[in-house]
Amino acid sequence: MAEAFAELATRVFATARWFAGKGRPLQVVRVIPLPWFTHPDEPGTGGLVGIRPVLVVVAHDDVVPRATDTYQFLLAVRRPGEAPPAGSYGSVQDAAVTGTRDLADVADATRDPEAMTAVLAALADRQDPHPSAEGAVHHHLVVPLPDADLTPRPFSGEQSNTSVFYGQALILKVFRRLEIGRNLDIAVHEALGHEGIGGIATLYGWTEARWSDGEDVLGADLAMLTECFRDARDGWGLALEACAAGQDFSAEAEALGRTLRSVHEGLARRFPRDVLDGGPLAEVMMERLDAACAAAPALVPYADALRGVFTALEGHPVSVQHVHGDFHLGQVLATSDGWRVIDFEGEPLKSLAERWAPDSPWRDVAGMLRSFDYAAASSPTSSATPRATAQWRQRCRTGFLSGYGAFPPTASDLAVLRAYEADKAVYEVVYEVRNRPDWVGIPLGAVAVIASPSPDTSDGQSPIPEEK
Numbered sequence: 490m491a492e493a494f495a496e497l498a499t500r501v502f503a504t505a506r507w508f509a510g511k512g513r514p515l516q517v518v519r520v521i522p523l524p525w526f527t528h529p530d531e532p533g534t535g536g537l538v539g540i541r542p543v544l545v546v547v548a549h550d551d552v553v554p555r556a557t558d559t560y561q562f563l564l565a566v567r568r569p570g571e572a573p574p575a576g577s578y579g580s581v582q583d584a585a586v587t588g589t590r591d592l593a594d595v596a597d598a599t600r601d602p603e604a605m606t607a608v609l610a611a612l613a614d615r616q617d618p619h620p621s622a623e624g625a626v627h628h629h630l631v632v633p634l635p636d637a638d639l640t641p642r643p644f645s646g647e648q649s650n651t652s653v654f655y656g657q658a659l660i661l662k663v664f665r666r667l668e669i670g671r672n673l674d675i676a677v678h679e680a681l682g683h684e685g686i687g688g689i690a691t692l693y694g695w696t697e698a699r700w701s702d703g704e705d706v707l708g709a710d711l712a713m714l715t716e717c718f719r720d721a722r723d724g725w726g727l728a729l730e731a732c733a734a735g736q737d738f739s740a741e742a743e744a745l746g747r748t749l750r751s752v753h754e755g756l757a758r759r760f761p762r763d764v765l766d767g768g769p770l771a772e773v774m775m776e777r778l779d780a781a782c783a784a785a786p787a788l789v790p791y792a793d794a795l796r797g798v799f800t801a802l803e804g805h806p807v808s809v810q811h812v813h814g815d816f817h818l819g820q821v822l823a824t825s826d827g828w829r830v831i832d833f834e835g836e837p838l839k840s841l842a843e844r845w846a847p848d849s850p851w852r853d854v855a856g857m858l859r860s861f862d863y864a865a866a867s868s869p870t871s872s873a874t875p876r877a878t879a880q881w882r883q884r885c886r887t888g889f890l891s892g893y894g895a896f897p898p899t900a901s902d903l904a905v906l907r908a909y910e911a912d913k914a915v916y917e918v919v920y921e922v923r924n925r926p927d928w929v930g931i932p933l934g935a936v937a938v939i940a941s942p943s944p945d946t947s948d949g950q951s952p953i954p955e956e957k
């Protein structure tokens with residue numbers, strides 16, 4: 490018997506890079522076919538019947554109360570019988586999704602150039618489809634498309650969503666696990682664009698959807714269209730190369746610090762700010778530590794010492810504002826015009842409420858310092874001695890803090906920074922246990938050092954000791 494779309498989706502989830510609930514018991518509780526982006530009267534070349542977003546609400550029964558997540562499939566629907574198109578998922582018999590009672594081929598539109606050309610045209614022309622009983626889709630274009638080659642090409646690297654390049658000019662990020670409400674990445678790009686901050690991509694447009702959920706109407710952003718940085722290299726690759734070759738990276742780190750400062754200043758002007766007492770912040774870090782110890786028991790021997798590090802926040806007033814939230818070398822791109830910052834969605838393991846909440850700018854500073862440590866720890870040491878690698882990392886730290894305007898840090902700054910580095914390293918241990926168990930030694934090593942009785946941080950240097 491032909492498969493219905495809910496069964497096909499369950500099968501796709503098992504292997505999709507973007508499905509965050511792999512390995513957990515799941516149940517598809519609702520399929521919401523949204524209005525067609527394009528739905529020509531006559532099928533196009535290759536039998537293309539139409540392109541539509543289809544939302545799949547998934548429940549996980551392993552937590553109480555039962556949690557649900559909403560995922561987006563962007564489907565290219567075709568008549569059967571043609572050669573399987575790029576991104577083919579197979580065929581289904583599901584009239585609500587495909588618009589026909591017959592069998593139809595469904596494919597991931599993001600892998601299909603014909604489909605993605607049509608998607609861009611729909612967004613650019615703001616062709617809002619007619620709302621259906623299930624919901625509505627609304628396209629926003631805020632900057633006219635450039636007059637350039639816009640041939641679609643799927644992004645092939647690692648990511649949590651699914652992106653498509655249009656020539657070398659634009660990139661469309663199709664969100665997979667939807668944030669109900671405003672998408673953070675779009676909100677930040679829009680706000681910083683208004684501020685004229687140069688360190689981020691220009692936002693060209695986005696697509697949002699609304700649908701009914703019982704008595705309620707829910708909404709989420711489905712995709713974001715931004716400037717693509719031509720020939721950009723990501724900071725992680727550059728830092729690894731430099732470290733392995735024994736090349737100093739402190740000038741790049743300093744420029745990165747300046748870029749972060751400018752982004753923080755823009756965010757401070759556009760989003761709410763506050764000054765919080767460090768005590769409750771320390772308590773939140775301790776709660777996160779307790780949860781982390783349950784998920785990663787290797788943290789337990791360090792827990793008491795880490796609590797001591799967090800306690801040092803008490804008595805410190807901490808300024809908070811909107812921050813990047815997951816600032817590391819993989820979130821910065823080097824262009825011929827300097828560093829650019831991408832992906833403002835915060836840490837994937839945090840709830841949406843946590844990711845929207847104001848936080849200390851030290852979180853981002855700590856994130857990048859941890860990243861220099863990761864790069865140093867991951868670099869092959871064939872051409873550099875451990876001592877040289879440690880020095881490389883320290884020079885990155887000093888350069889970055891200088892560029893950010895925080896060198897040398899005051900004693901009070903250091904206490905706060907150390908707490909944020911510890912909090913980040915704890916997060917990383919859990920992240921690595923869940924995603925890359927082979928990497929867990931890197932953050933665990935940092936935890937061990939931060940938790941050691943008296944790491945020397947008096948000059949703002951890493952709590953990770955140098956080789957003598």
Ligand SMILES: Nc1ncnc2c1ncn2[C@@H]1O[C@H](COP(=O)(O)OP(=O)(O)O)[C@@H](O)[C@H]1O
Pocket residue numbers: 644646647648649650651652660662690715716717718719721723819822831832834
């Ligand atoms: N504006 C851009 N220009 C060029 N490449 C980009 C741009 N934005 C993102 N990328 C590339 O896409 C990758 C994934 O982007 P990201 O926003 O982090 O996606 P996700 O949130 O899905 O993980 C980045 O690591 C980078 O290589």
Ligand SMILES: O=P(O)(O)O[C@H]1O[C@H](CO)[C@@H](O[C@H]2O[C@H](CO)[C@@H](O)[C@H](O)[C@H]2O)[C@H](O)[C@H]1O
Pocket residue numbers: 649725815817818819832835836837838856859860861863864917920
């Ligand atoms: O980029 P994401 O938002 O998906 O961030 C998550 O994954 C990152 C790894 O891809 C992870 O970053 C950790 O590993 C990096 C090296 O791969 C390193 O540079 C970072 O410092 C380290 O935190 C990030 O923590 C996680 O949220």
